Amino acid sequence: MELYDLEPSGNCYKIRLLLAFLGIDYELKSVDFMGGEHKTDRFAEMNPFRELPVFKDDGLVLRDSQAILVYVARKYGGDAWLPTAPDGLARVMQWLSTAANDVARGANDARLHDKFGYELDVEQARRKAHHVLELFDEHLNDRDWLELGRSTIADIACFPYLALAPEGGVPIDDYPAVRAWIGRIKALPGFVPMSGLA
Secondary structure, eight states: OOOOOOOHHHHHHHHHHHHHHTOOOOEEEEETTTTTTGHHHHHTTTTTTTOOOOEEEETTEEESSSHHHHIIIIIIGGGGGOOOOOHHHHHHHHHHHHIIIIIIIIHHHHHHHHOOOOOOOOHHHHHHHHHHHHHHHHHHHGGSSTTSOOOOHHHHHHHHHHGGGGGOOOOOOOOOOHHHHHHHTTSTTTTOOBBTTT
């Protein structure tokens, strides 16, 4: 089992975090992102989109953090992290879509601008991030987890970029339910940090 990884990437971190919660050993392959290793033809053989993370297991090669979370959760975590019942599965999957769209285009884009110098409309990204944080704060106001009354890959998928929002100029002080949820995730057995998230 191999994870092609970039340490400050929240998408790569999602996979490291789930593997840590499951207590799974794997080989971490750090990719020289600044040197453009992900843009090489050799890397494109694994992922033609030339993006991270890439995950290998038993001959299977997967790209996209959401897809990798689904695979690892189902293969190694059973129903604990991703249920098979249609209603529970759909409720978790809607948050994976939220992570890949609303969270990514908000808090993640703002962080890409401020921390990594990406050229994009950072004010629009920050507005989007605050809107998403308001929705999360309202949703989490009367529950501990995003769905099913327990931690699932829905929480793992959304957690990194919301917790790292301040690195994109998006403070989270005004979102107490989100901050409490972040604290609960950090308190889960097996939690591992990443840079920016102690």
